Amino acid sequence: MHSRSAGDTLAFVETSAIINYAKVDVYSSLYPQRIPNRAAIIRNFLQHAIRNQWKLKTSKKVIGQLAFHRDMIEKELLMKKIPPAKVLKLVEVATKAIRGFLEKNVETKDVDGSDLFVKVNGFFERYKEDQRMLDVADMKEEKKGGITSSLPEQSDMRIFADALMIPSEYFITTDNHFCLEAELKAEFNIVIISHLNANRKMEDFGWDG
């Protein structure tokens, strides 16, 4: 069990983790029986992190990505003929949840990890044929259709490089591309926390539930 004093743990919260945090708010009112498991797990973890006074950080690029996802969701729903007032309602509820989470708990930094991007990109290139990464690509392909890469999106790698600039001890994400937990720790000295290991980490930290 790790012994930590309050406020000395620095963690970077990535786009997908923030979206999933807000998803619980939306699903709870909209469709409680379909709350995605990964959303529930990561939100629970983040709530414990806040309670344990972790210093949560994010970057301006993440904020940009959140706006991008919002715009895409709006467009997809409108194309499926959901009435505009209902689309706007959904987006505003989600935006309120995200804004509330960020304003109260997360500091947004304007960092530029460009120098580290080459190293991050090189790391993932080395593992692109790794079976775990190929499985992630297969899973994504099944979900979204089309041919998908075993590499994370360029923008996601840039965000990871930003997190290394801060520097962060933990990187909180629900992007399966960051499944190489041990390798990332060895290479960048950063611990990945995702829906895949969050419950285990909470046990390690001695956090209940």
Place this chain on the structure above:
Amino acid sequence: MAVERELFSVSDKILYMLLFILDKSGGRVEGKTKLMKLLFLLETEGKMRFDFPIRQYHYGPYRDNEYNYALSSGLLQEEREKILDYSCIDVMLTGSGAKKIKELERLFSDRELRKAEEVIKKYADFSSTRLKEYVYKKYLDEFKDTDIDRFQHAISDILPIAQRKLEYAINENDRKTVHKQLKLVGYLEHFNKMLDGMAQKSIDKTERSVILNATNELIELLKSRNFSMEDNPDSEEICDFIDNYADVHGIGKSIANSDFSGFTEEEKRCIAEVLETH
């Protein structure tokens, strides 16, 4: 419980604006009434989004909590003056009040503060009496219940045009315009329902006037901008204002209120499917 909260809470936002008014008026405002009217005008004309309503009482719009708090905490002070036989109280900003302004300034954006300053400057030369008359005339007499129907018709006329622009943006894959135009169409549909609700229940005259004044302003602004929300932050601000004002004053729920009861099962299923891919 909500009423209790409203009655006993001190809103940082309203407290800040009280002190801001004093600061931008050279540190002194002639009378508490004028200060309260200016606060009301910041909400109505400056489109400040407060978290508690400035209520209409028999003597006009008023909210005491923050004023009393500021007075008892030494953030402002009153100075009684006797002019002829008429006693009046000037309200002044103290050194602690000026410090408090700095402490709370993050509550509003630069744009909101600029707008607030414009409103304060606009009415700086109004006497307390003139300001009171102005508020009463504008916000109590201008619009009647019968105007609600007129505004609903105006919104119904605008909606198809705004909707066409939205569809065009979707086809053009212009996601930024889709976002802006969706906000307009979504809000107009939402406001039309809210006006329906207003027509069916008895609403305080000032609150009705504030909503209808803002709706009128929105419609005129949209006409001048060819019913587009692009490069039209004022319209966006008015939409957010109406939504927040209606919610805080209990006229209608904010669009961001997570009540999805009007959604069909099919819509919910479809939304869940889209969300799961993000």
